[in-house]
Every structure is written in C-alpha cells, then in structure tokens.
Amino acid sequence: MKTLFKDVHEAWLAMQFTGFMSQTKNRQDLYEFANILFKHLTWLENDFIKNKIAYDYSINQVPIRVTHLHVMIHNIIQRLETIESGLSSCHDQDVTFRIKSDIEYIKASLAKMPDENVEHAFDTKREYPNVSLSDEARDALTLFLFEESYKEYELIMVYNYSKAHSNDAFLNRIFQILIDESFFHLRSFGQMMAEMGILGVPRSIMEEIYKFDDLKQFLKDGIQEEIGAKEECKRLAQAVSDSSEHFAAFFTFINNQENYHIALMEEALAYVNQKGS
Amino acid sequence: MNADAQLIEHMMNPKNYGEMKENDAVGMGKNPQNGEKVAIYLKVEPSQDPLIKDISFQAIGCTTTVVAGSIITSEAKGVTFSRAEELISITLGMLENIPPEDAACSEMVALALKAALDTYTKRQTSPDFPMISYKIQTDCTPKEEKES
Numbered sequence: 001m002k003t004l005f006k007d008v009h010e011a012w013l014a015m016q017f018t019g020f021m022s023q024t025k026n027r028q029d030l031y032e033f034a035n036i037l038f039k040h041l042t043w044l045e046n047d048f049i050k051n052k053i054a055y056d057y058s059i060n061q062v063p064i065r066v067t068h069l070h071v072m073i074h075n076i077i078q079r080l081e082t083i084e085s086g087l088s089s090c091h092d093q094d095v096t097f098r099i100k101s102d103i104e105y106i107k108a109s110l111a112k113m114p115d116e117n118v119e120h121a122f123d124t125k126r127e128y129p130n131v132s133l134s135d136e137a138r139d140a141l142t143l144f145l146f147e148e149s150y151k152e153y154e155l156i157m158v159y160n161y162s163k164a165h166s167n168d169a170f171l172n173r174i175f176q177i178l179i180d181e182s183f184f185h186l187r188s189f190g191q192m193m194a195e196m197g198i199l200g201v202p203r204s205i206m207e208e209i210y211k212f213d214d215l216k217q218f219l220k221d222g223i224q225e226e227i228g229a230k231e232e233c234k235r236l237a238q239a240v241s242d243s244s245e246h247f248a249a250f251f252t253f254i255n256n257q258e259n260y261h262i263a264l265m266e267e268a269l270a271y272v273n274q275k276g277s
Numbered sequence: 278m279n280a281d282a283q284l285i286e287h288m289m290n291p292k293n294y295g296e297m298k299e300n301d302a303v304g305m306g307k308n309p310q311n312g313e314k315v316a317i318y319l320k321v322e323p324s325q326d327p328l329i330k331d332i333s334f335q336a337i338g339c340t341t342t343v344v345a346g347s348i349i350t351s352e353a354k355g356v357t358f359s360r361a362e363e364l365i366s367i368t369l370g371m372l373e374n375i376p377p378e379d380a381a382c383s384e385m386v387a388l389a390l391k392a393a394l395d396t397y398t399k400r401q402t403s404p405d406f407p408m409i410s411y412k413i414q415t416d417c418t419p420k421e422e423k424e425s
Contacts, residue, residue, distance in 0.1 A: 058295070058296060061290070061291075061295065065289075122289070124282055124286070124289075126285070142285065143340055146288045146340040147340050150340070198288070199289070200288065200289035200290055203291060203294050203295075203336075203343060204295055204335070206316075206335050206336075209337060
C-alpha cells in the first residue's frame with residue numbers, strides 16, 4: 001500500500017509536469033488527468049488514516065526530460081499499469097474499483113493523444129516568447145521559478161496533509177482554498193518554466209515540513225513566508241518591469257494574491273486561537 | 278547566484294537528492310538564523326580510510342542550498358574520507374569570496390557532510406552514537422539588506 005501511494009504520487013507529478021511541457025490542447029487533458037490522480041492520492045491517504053497506518057510523502061525523483069511528448073505518455077502509461085497491479089494492497093474495495101476504472105479510461109485516452117515536440121521545455125535557453133529580459137531579470141526570474149514551483153508543491157502537500165488529519169469543517173474549507181490557490185500558482189510557474197526551457201519536477205519534501213505538532217506556529221510561520229513571497233514578487237515585478245509589461249503585471253497580480261493567502265491564514269489562526277482559549 | 282548553464286542543470290535535476298533509508302551515517306548542517314537545514318546520508322565501505330560508496334542529501338532550504346548539495350555530494354561520491362575532508366576544507370575556504378546568502382548555503386552542506394563523516398567515525402567505537410549536527414557561522418543576510 002505504501003508503494004502504491006508513492007507510485008500514485010509520482011504518477012500525478014509526471015502527469016502534471018507533462019501537461020506543462022505541452023503547447024497544444026493535450027495540456028488541458030493532462031491537467032484533468034493529473035487532477036484525477038491527485039484525487040486518488042487523497043483517497044489512498046484517507047485509507048491510511050482510517051486504518052491508522054503511518055505514511056509519508058517521500059518520492060523518488062521523477063525524470064521528465066524528453067524530446068517528444070509520447071515518450072512521457074509511454075512512461076505514464078507504464079506508471080499507471082504499475083499502480084493497477086498494486087491496487088490489491090488497498091483496503092477499500094470501492095476505492096480500488098474507482099481508481100481502476102479511472103485508470104482504464106486515462107490509459108485509453110493517453111494512448112490516442114497526438115505527439116508533440118517538447119524539446120523547448122528543456123533547452124535551458126531561458127528566453128521568453130516576445131519578451132526581452134536583461135541578464136539580471138533572467139537570473140532573478142529563473143531563481144524565483146525554481147524556488148516558487150517547489151514552494152507551491154510543498155504547500156499543496158502541507159495543506160493536504162493538514163486537511164487529511166482534520167475533521168474541522170472551518171479549517172478544512174481554508175485548507176482546501178489554499179490547496180486550490182497553490183495549484184493555480186504551480187501551474188502558472190510550471191508553464192513559465194517550460195516556456196523558458198527550465199522545466200523540472202520539484203524535489204521530495206522532508207517529512208518534518210508537513211508533520212508538524214503546532215498548527216498555530218505553522219500558521220504564524222506561513223504568514224511570514226507569504227509576506228516574504230510578496231516582497232519577492234514586488235522585487236521581481238520591478239526587476240522585469242523594464243523588460244516586460246506582461247511579466248510586471250503578472251507578478252503584481254501574484255503579489256496581490258498573496259494578500260488573500262495571508263488573510264486566509266490569519267482567519268485560520270484567529271479560529272485556532274479562539275478554539276484554544 | 279548567477280544562473281549559468283551548469284547551475285541550471287543542478288536546479289532542474291539535483292543529483293543525489295532524497296533520503297537514504299539504509300545508511301551507515303547521517304549528518305546535519307543547520308542555519309540557526311532561519312531554521313534551514315541539510316541532512317547528508319552516507320553508505321560507507323569500511324577501511325582504514327573509509328570510502329563513500331553512496332551519498333544523498335535532503336534540504337529544508339532554498340534553491341542555492343539544493344544546488345550546493347547537488348554539487349558537493351557529486352564531488353564526494355566514491356571518494357575516501359580523507360579526500361572528503363579536503364573537499365570540505367576547500368569549500369569552507371571559499372566562503373569569503375561569494376555572496377553571504379550563497380556562502381551560508383554552501384557552508385551548511387559542507388558542515389552536513391562533515392557531520393556525517395564524524396558520525397560514522399564515532400560509531401566505529403560507539404555504535405549508538407547519535408547523529409552529529411553542526412551550525413553554520415555565516416550570516417546569510419544579503420549585503421544590500423544589511424546596508425539598508
């Protein structure tokens with residue numbers, strides 16, 4: 001079951017990041033399939049929790065550097081077949097049936113997916129279409145994308161873990177919004193990384209990041225991190241503003257979105273404080 | 278950090294990243310200033326000058342730390358402990374010449390490797406010796422922030 005969980009986690013990332021490298025309508029299908037695999041991950045996680053089985057989010061690195069989409073599609077189909085063969089380890093027969101049914105459909109759809117050349121996603125040219133970046137702006141943007149793509153993946157998993165272990169409807173509503181927000185950011189940054197030829201799957205998350213004991217402290221730290229991210233977005237918007245109005249507007253938009261995340265975390269913190277008092 | 282082609286490769290595909298469950302020693306490098314940390318795992322071939330058969334690392338830290346981990350563990354893989362000690366000295370000796378935020382990351386990785394080597398060595402005489410953890414000395418505040 002732990003191997004199955006890890007396989008689903010890795011397949012989800014492979015699917016999601018294959019979506020980033022696509023520049024055709026394949027992308028939307030791959031995003032939808034990635035959503036389904038993430039949902040499978042949460043089902044299996046719930047099974048662990050119900051059966052009081054310890055688990056973690058550790059994964060192996062997911063190699064994605066290919067020249068053509070069909071190489072990744074073949075790799076994903078193999079991953080899905082491995083998942084199918086491991087499904088017997090799941091305790092919940094209904095979940096097993098639903099995952100199997102989804103996978104059969106996804107495999108059949110992937111097999112028909114038109115091929116694409118995706119070399120651009122890994123060429124490390126760090127050029128953005130129709131944008132002229134200074135060396136300084138290019139370096140700043142590169143570092144930002146690596147930092148933040150990892151951070152958004154980390155946040156998805158942290159909030160997902162918190163949500164999985166909480167029966168509190170108020171907090172879970174906030175956790176779910178934050179997960180959705182991080183998905184949006186991850187997709188924005190992943191697409192930009194592919195455009196710039198620097199696409200890579202984030203590294204595995206250390207257990208102590210999501211298995212924390214003190215929710216209050218986690219939320220306080222999270223608010224500080226979001227404030228830091230806002231500053232970083234502001235700096236970046238300034239650094240790229242001469243090169244690209246589009247980028248400057250995008251980072252100002254992301255910066256303003258962080259205000260919403262801060263407000264949500266403050267709301268959660270006030271609620272936890274009130275409950276504790 | 279200037280993002281040249283080689284560094285981009287380490288960002289896209291960090292080498293030796295991940296937990297090594299069956300290890301002979303683990304060491305930790307920590308930055309007390311911001312809570313960042315690096316763990317280095319070793320698989321060792323015993324001898325008078327033991328050999329690092331395999332090495333991996335995990336980090337709670339920034340991209341620069343991951344790049345430093347990727348480079349330093351790649352250099353340390355397959356070398357003897359004495360060569361690894363030289364590698365640590367060279368890395369620590371270079372810190373003055375690089376920006377403080379990058380220096381702190383490299384120091385953290387170098388100290389994690391040192392901690393792993395020392396943990397292994399201690400365990401040869403006391404098998405239950407706990408994992409060693411070293412704290413960095415470098416202040417990782419960027420120069421421009423200190424001046425402002």
